[in-house]
Amino acid sequence: MFDGIGDTIRVSLTEDPVEEVPVAIEFARLIDKVRAQKAVAQIDEGLDFYSYNRRKCGEVEINGVKVGADSVPSVAVFGGEDEHAEFSFDTLNRCGDFYFAKCQEPCDLEDALKHAKVVAAEIEADKLIDFSGIIRNAPRGSVVLVPSAPTGGRHSVGEARMLVAKAKKLHLDCPVMLKFDDSKSLIPNADEASKLTEASIYLGSLFTDGIGDIASLEISKSPKRNAELALAILQGARARKSKAEYIACPSCGRTLYNIQETAAKIKARTSHLKGLTIGIMGCIVNGPGEMSDADFGYVGGAPGKINLYKNKQCVEINIPQEEAIEHLIDLIKASGRWVEPDEK
Ligand code: SF4
Numbered sequence: 001m002f003d004g005i006g007d008t009i010r011v012s013l014t015e016d017p018v019e020e021v022p023v024a025i026e027f028a029r030l031i032d033k034v035r036a037q038k039a040v041a042q043i044d045e046g047l048d049f050y051s052y053n054r055r056k057c058g059e060v061e062i063n064g065v066k067v068g069a070d071s072v073p074s075v076a077v078f079g080g081e082d083e084h085a086e087f088s089f090d091t092l093n094r095c096g097d098f099y100f101a102k103c104q105e106p107c108d109l110e111d112a113l114k115h116a117k118v119v120a121a122e123i124e125a126d127k128l129i130d131f132s133g134i135i136r137n138a139p140r141g142s143v144v145l146v147p148s149a150p151t152g153g154r155h156s157v158g159e160a161r162m163l164v165a166k167a168k169k170l171h172l173d174c175p176v177m178l179k180f181d182d183s184k185s186l187i188p189n190a191d192e193a194s195k196l197t198e199a200s201i202y203l204g205s206l207f208t209d210g211i212g213d214i215a216s217l218e219i220s221k222s223p224k225r226n227a228e229l230a231l232a233i234l235q236g237a238r239a240r241k242s243k244a245e246y247i248a249c250p251s252c253g254r255t256l257y258n259i260q261e262t263a264a265k266i267k268a269r270t271s272h273l274k275g276l277t278i279g280i281m282g283c284i285v286n287g288p289g290e291m292s293d294a295d296f297g298y299v300g301g302a303p304g305k306i307n308l309y310k311n312k313q314c315v316e317i318n319i320p321q322e323e324a325i326e327h328l329i330d331l332i333k334a335s336g337r338w339v340e341p342d343e344k
Pocket residue numbers: 249250251252253254255256281282283284285286287290
């Protein structure tokens with residue numbers, strides 16, 4: 001979308017179809033804003049954004065957590081702490097472990113490096129060359145790059161791509177933190193839902209390009225909510241799985257049960273099963289084909305009757321709908337994929 005590709009937006013949600021319209025309108029509104037910008041990033045630094053390639057970078061250790069290289073992306077929060085996030089800048093800044101610095105001039109980075117073991121340095125792509133000597137001379141693993149707000153006529157995704165392109169050209173292999181906050185928003189004073197859409201486009205586009213080692217959002221006042229939303233975006237981009245994944249159909253005239261209600265009940269019982277994929281499909285006409293990647297499937301077989309699938313195989317048919325969720329849980333348990341939810 002930010003690349004200017006696409007003419008029609010189709011949003012598919014497991015909700016009443018009218019709920020799909022505001023989401024599509026929000027996307028269209030954002031595209032209009034992007035169009036108003038002068039130019040998108042011109043990438044000529046030998047990076048391939050046409051297929052998934054996790055960007056190669058060095059490893060940084062922050063407060064005992066490894067970041068970069070082959071590690072799954074971490075989550076950082078500002079304004080407090082949360083158990084879902086690996087890093088709280090407020091806490092780590094106090095003990096000199098991890099410091100966030102907006103670096104306009106090279107001396108800003110030099111100062112920050114005097115005060116912290118690792119500095120998350122927000123630097124404009126076009127100025128990176130001015131910082132390259134300091135980064136190379138700093139202790140290895142002491143700098144994480146943070147793309148800045150749009151500069152040079154680029155939008156925020158283009159700015160981040162350009163920063164990693166310049167880093168490659170300058171042989172800087174620092175990990176990258178993707179931070180979405182008001183400075184990257186196209187809509188001044190946007191509400192939280194709108195900011196979440198923008199944050200999803202920003203982080204989602206870049207993580208699916210293979211760029212990003214730490215995710216951080218500042219769209220809510222609550223660090224807990226920011227951390228949960230960052231994890232949800234990482235899950236959507238398939239960069240990090242922190243809960244179960246669902247492939248649910250949007251429902252149509254063929255749907256054989258109330259799919260929204262059932263999907264909510266299945267999620268409430270299974271969302272803690274990290275790494276598991278469950279298909280929730282309204283009918284057997286298209287359902288089994290559309291959820292062929294799922295580990296388990298819950299599919300409408302006939303009015304009031306459910307068929308259960310394991311991998312691509314139908315293993316139970318015509319279960320009365322009111323008993324089917326328990327059968328699904330039993331099937332997951334019998335397959336050795338169940339763990340009890342953590343009461344905390
Ligand atoms: S899986 Fe079946 S019920 Fe669901 S949208 Fe497709 S055709 Fe309709």
